[in-house]
Amino acid sequence: MFEAKFQTFSDASAPALGTARLKLLRAELERRGLDGFIVPRADAHQNEYVPPSAERLAWLTGFTGSAGVALVLRDEAAIVVDGRYTLQAADQVDTASFEVVPLAETSPERWLEKHLPAGARFGFDPWLVTVDGEEKLRRAVTAAEGTLVALDGNPLDAVWVDRPAEPLAPIVLRDPALAGEDAAIKIARVQQALAEQKLDALVISDPHGVAWTFNIRGGDVAFTPLPLSWAIVPKEGRPTLFVDGRKLSNATRDALSAIAEIADPTLLERGVELVAGKGATVRLDKATAPAILAARIEAAGGKVSSGPSPVALMQASKNEAELAGMRSAHVRDGAALARFLRWFDAEAPKGGLTEIDVVCALETFRRETGALKDVSFPSISGAGPNGAIVHYRVTEATNRRVGMDELFLIDSGAQYEDGTTDVTRTLAVGTPTPEMRDRFTRVLKGHIAIARAVFPLGTSGAQLDPFARQFLWAAGLDFDHGTGHGVGAYLSVHEGPARISKLGTVALARGMVLSNEPGYYKTGAYGIRLENLEIVVDGPAVEGAERTLLAFETLTLAPFDRRVIEPSLLTPDETAWIDAYHARVNAEIGPLVDAATRAWLDAATAPLGG
Incomplete structure (x- = not known):
């Protein structure tokens, strides 16, 4: 019945093959007179998801995680990964050839300082390393008395003789009814920001920013409708969009030519040099701009202003x-979720489901809406102890059967042309223990605290983050990830710059969409995460208020599993919030589903009191 665009991450590059490739790379480095080289898991835009042609780290080492870096020297090599991937890297990489180094123990730069021989020439690709990244590398190599x-x-x-070709997915124009603002107006807003910040030009190196500014979408990477591209926006005059012309139909080229010059990406370096002439100050996004662009600006006599792109904040605040x-999109997605949740309730207790079965089923229910473009990230489908692995990604090797009397965590999302979704629910299979109910309810109380928050204009995500943790803290518990991230409008499911976390310094503003996803994870036993998306909206009118207030509107429409809620831990206000939310879910989703799902939904959203 079910099918899905399910990705398993097998050892396409087995350890022996990785060893052979390491030998080939070392021979090439020797030919170039180099003693070492860095291989980051990155493309030229520092994208979260990269095309197959940019999966250099996976090709060399066999490691398929989304973050990591390999350091290759003449006689030794290491792969540095964060805590999410330590076990995965040890399984996928030939540890006789690569030392697996946990990031928590040492950084790539620290490893280089310790292992790079004095006098060594250490190379890097300036298209794959940011300006800040180059500076960190330079300090490390210099400390080791080497040359970068x-x-x-x-x-x-x-x-890499069989390296895949660069992607050439067609670029499409965003429907004006969905974009809500003409690209020409957006460009004018960007140019006004440049004038206010005394900048002469901006290089948009983040394809998400290019997509938003020019009202275009593409399909060059998985999970996000990105057109890999660049843009230069001068303070005055027409911007230039750097994109492979093979991605443009005649109609799309004509529409874009009305607002910008179109140039091939091979001309980007020359374009940067031209705009930097006569001492111009050019803003590079420090998070995504490759170091080579800074070098070209300085060589042309310009000044580099490394900082956040003004596009990021504009893009984060969605228009009406x-x-x-x-x-x-969330109403449509909610109907698919309701059908899935009813199916899971019926099938899971039978004992035949695996984690992959669940992923396939959910993606199929979404596909049956007729509007699904893609999933917005690889679904996290964790049964029992696998649910305690925060960024778990099921593979054929780890695929676990859903067992009785345990919790199941499903974190998933969808890309529809009108919007992006991201939702997590933790579901009981059989009878949850009192401890599970206690922890679930504490997480739910934190979720409600964020959803009900009213806060002054200018409040940052870091200031709100404790709201989600307070009930766990009271029991000596916590979770080790942020409470929320930004979400794009048919763009990245992980969008900056705002977030709700201990590190969230950006003030929340009207129109931002953020996740609300506190959790709790008991290693080896179970995981709990409850996630809705929220819009930042105007707060309530408060008599005598001296500050402008903001609040959240919940977007996601899916019931929480009432069987894991411990009502005695809830206040009357919290109970009322849950009942009101469930009533809304039933009212908006009920008319869109079949009779069997509607009957299930009636029970799943019944008031907690009975």
Whole structure:
């Protein structure tokens, strides 16, 4: 019955093959007179998801995680990964050839300082390392008494003989009814921001920013409708969009040519040099701009202003058309979720389901809406102890059967043309223990505290983050991830710059969409996470208020599992919030589902009191 675009991450590059490739790379480095080289898991835009042609780290080492870096020297090599991937890297990488180094123990730069021989020439690809990244590398190599060398051409690409071609997915124009603002107006807003910040030009190196500014979407990477592209926006005059012309139909080219010059990406370096002439100050996004662009600006006599792109904040605050699309997408997604949750309730207790079965089923229910473009990230489908692995990604090797009297965590999302979704529910299979109910309810109380928060304009995510943790803290518990991240409008499910976390310094503003996802994880036993998306909206009118107030509107429409709620831990206000939320879910989703699902939904959203 079910099918899905399910990705298993097998050992396509087995350890022996990885060892052979390491030998090839070392030979190429020796040919170029280099003693070492860095291989980050990155493309030229520092995207979260990269095309197959940029999966250099996976090709070399066999490691398929979404973050990591390999350091290759003449006689030794290491792969540095964060805590999410320590076990995965040990399984996928030939540990006789690569030392697996946990990031918590040492950084790539620290490893280099310790292992790089004095006098060594250490190379890097300046397209794959940011300005800040280059500076960190330079300090490390200098401390080791070596020389850092920016390379013209990636030596790994020279030995990757079957490297996939660069993606050429067609670029499409965003429906004006969904974009809500003409690209020409957006460009004018960006240029006004440049003038206010005394900048002469901006290089948009983040394809999400390009997509938003020019009202375009593409399909060059998985999970996010990105057109890999660049743009230069001068303070005055027409911007230039750097994109492979093979991605443009005649109609799309004509529409974009009305607001911008169109150039091939191979001309980006020359374009940067031209705009930097005569001492111009050019803003580079410090999070995504490759170091080579800074070098070209300085070589042309310009000044580099490294900082956040002004596009990021504009993009984060959605306009009314974008918010209407997000609401519509979440209603549609909620109906698919209701069908899935009823199916899971019926099938899980039979004992035949696996984690992969659950992923396939949910993706199929979403596909049956007729509107699904893609999933917005690889679904996290964790049964029992696998649910306690925060960023768990099921594979054929780890696929666990759903067992009785345990919790199941499903974190998933969808890309629809009108909006992006991300939702997590923790479900009981059989009878949850009193401890499970206690922890679930504490997480739910934190979720409600965020959803009900009223806060002054200018409040940051870091200031709100404790709201979600207070009930866990009271029991000596916590969770080790942020409470929420930004979400794009048919763009990235992980969008900056705002977030609700201990590190969230950006003030929340009207129109931002953020996740609300506190959790609790008991290693080896179970995981709990409850996630809805929220819109930042105007707060309630308060008599005598001296500050402008903001609040949240909940977008996601899916019931919480009432069987894992411990009502005695809830206040009357919290109980009322849950009952009101469930009544809303039933009212908005009920008319969209079949009779069997409607009957299930009636029971799943019944008031907690009975």
